Amino acid sequence: MSFEQLAMPLFERLYNFAHWLTQNRDEAEDLVQETYAKALKGFSSFQPGTNFKAWMFRILRNTFLNSRTGLRAATVPLDPAEGDPALPAEVQTPETILIDRTSREIMQAAIEELPIAYREVLLLCEVEEMSYQEIAATVAIPIGTVMSRLSRARRLLRQAVERKLQLRSAS
Amino acid sequence: MSHELWTAQLDAYLDGELDSAEMAKLDSHLRECPACAAEGLRRLQWKKNVQSAAAQRYGADPKLRERLQKNISPEKPVRRWWPAYAVTMAVLLLLAGIAVLREGSRQERNSRIISELVDLHVSTLASSTPVDVVSTDRHTVKPWFAGRIPFTFDLPELQGSPFELVGGRVSYLEQSPGAELIFRVRKHQISVFIFQERAIPKGLPNVGPVDARSFHLEAWTHNDLRYFVIGDAAREDIQALSNLLKGQM
Numbered sequence: 001m002s003f004e005q006l007a008m009p010l011f012e013r014l015y016n017f018a019h020w021l022t023q024n025r026d027e028a029e030d031l032v033q034e035t036y037a038k039a040l041k042g043f044s045s046f047q048p049g050t051n052f053k054a055w056m057f058r059i060l061r062n063t064f065l066n067s068r069t070g071l072r073a074a075t076v077p078l079d080p081a082e083g084d085p086a087l088p089a090e091v092q093t094p095e096t097i098l099i100d101r102t103s104r105e106i107m108q109a110a111i112e113e114l115p116i117a118y119r120e121v122l123l124l125c126e127v128e129e130m131s132y133q134e135i136a137a138t139v140a141i142p143i144g145t146v147m148s149r150l151s152r153a154r155r156l157l158r159q160a161v162e163r164k165l166q167l168r169s170a171s
Numbered sequence: 172m173s174h175e176l177w178t179a180q181l182d183a184y185l186d187g188e189l190d191s192a193e194m195a196k197l198d199s200h201l202r203e204c205p206a207c208a209a210e211g212l213r214r215l216q217w218k219k220n221v222q223s224a225a226a227q228r229y230g231a232d233p234k235l236r237e238r239l240q241k242n243i244s245p246e247k248p249v250r251r252w253w254p255a256y257a258v259t260m261a262v263l264l265l266l267a268g269i270a271v272l273r274e275g276s277r278q279e280r281n282s283r284i285i286s287e288l289v290d291l292h293v294s295t296l297a298s299s300t301p302v303d304v305v306s307t308d309r310h311t312v313k314p315w316f317a318g319r320i321p322f323t324f325d326l327p328e329l330q331g332s333p334f335e336l337v338g339g340r341v342s343y344l345e346q347s348p349g350a351e352l353i354f355r356v357r358k359h360q361i362s363v364f365i366f367q368e369r370a371i372p373k374g375l376p377n378v379g380p381v382d383a384r385s386f387h388l389e390a391w392t393h394n395d396l397r398y399f400v401i402g403d404a405a406r407e408d409i410q411a412l413s414n415l416l417k418g419q420m
Binding site: 003004011012016019020025029033040103104107111123126131132147150151157158 | 236238
């Protein structure tokens with residue numbers, strides 16, 4: 001298959017991921033364009049049979065981390081609990097709330113607030129439905145780190161949503 | 172195994188990351204433990220909520236897709252002048268070939284018709300009964316054809332000319348009936364064939380005078396009738412008889 005045939009079906013997904021990372025439309029567009037340009041240039045090095053989707057997302061992520069916004073985002077310190085074994089969720093927020101428009105906006109805002117290292121693994125897992133191994137390949141971290149970051153991302157997200165829901169109730 | 176250890180596996184379980192043995196164990200536990208089952212359901216709902224909020228959150232500008240598509244599409248081969256020229260030349264050559272073939276076919280058809288007329292003329296000369304109606308009177312010959320051929324025609328006044336009407340017979344060209352009139356000039360006999368135009372293959376031009384197998388021929392069309400004058404008489408005689416026939420038209 002040609003690069004075009006492999007890459008264009010991923011366009012919307014890559015753009016969505018890029019926008020989640022950059023939080024800016026123009027930067028997301030630049031990021032996607034640069035990703036495609038780099039991928040096309042390096043397509044000869046892509047090994048057929050390996051995971052093209054993970055390859056494209058890895059290029060996008062690396063390109064993002066080398067951008068000004070990416071460098072800034074990467075300086076945000078991770079939660080010191082990273083590396084700990086996955087923790088059971090201390091869930092007090094009602095996960096079963098109907099995800100109406102307001103709840104969705106709260107959820108989106110909470111995801112945006114996540115440090116980039118957590119946000120990316122969460123999105124790759126929940127939105128792109130990548131396996132831990134694919135996420136590890138995309139983000140270039142061990143699978144154990146994927147699991148711990150994912151667990152941490154989920155906990156932080158729940159806490160952020162809970163906090164926002166409480167604020168909404170209070171107001 | 173404690174609740175904490177079971178629930179620690181829940182995320183991996185819901186992410187599809189447990190192997191089949193671990194999956195079976197946790198499945199079994201969830202059927203027996205309402206607390207873990209409830210926690211599993213809440214986390215599943217949470218996954219769906221995250222997915223619902225984050226997937227397709229941001230839609231790309233269609234123009235961006237167009238730009239990308241344009242940038243990454245394999246370069247179309249540059250159109251050079253020669254392929255179009257080659258195609259044009261090929262079409263022209265094809266048309267020329269068709270024209271040549273058609274012309275060849277038309278000439279072949281004309282040649283066949285002329286040859287058939289010559290044969291008819293020769294067979295008439297060789298026949299012991301060259302004519303079915305023997306008369307030098309055009310007013311006798313012309314009515315004789317009535318009912319025998321699907322058209323009528325006029326014959327010229329021959330008085331004062333070197334030509335003499337011998338008679339006539341029904342003839343056939345391309346399975347169509349027509350009139351064959353025999354004229355004599357000096358010791359030569361000339362056949363005049365008259366057929367309906369529609370009985371003649373299309374495209375057969377007016378010819379003549381032409382020579383065919385030592386015979387002279389002249390042909391023309393008038394009032395949807397096709398006239399052929401053929402004989403071994405001098406070309407001038409063929410021409411003169413043709414003019415006589417045309418003159419009374």
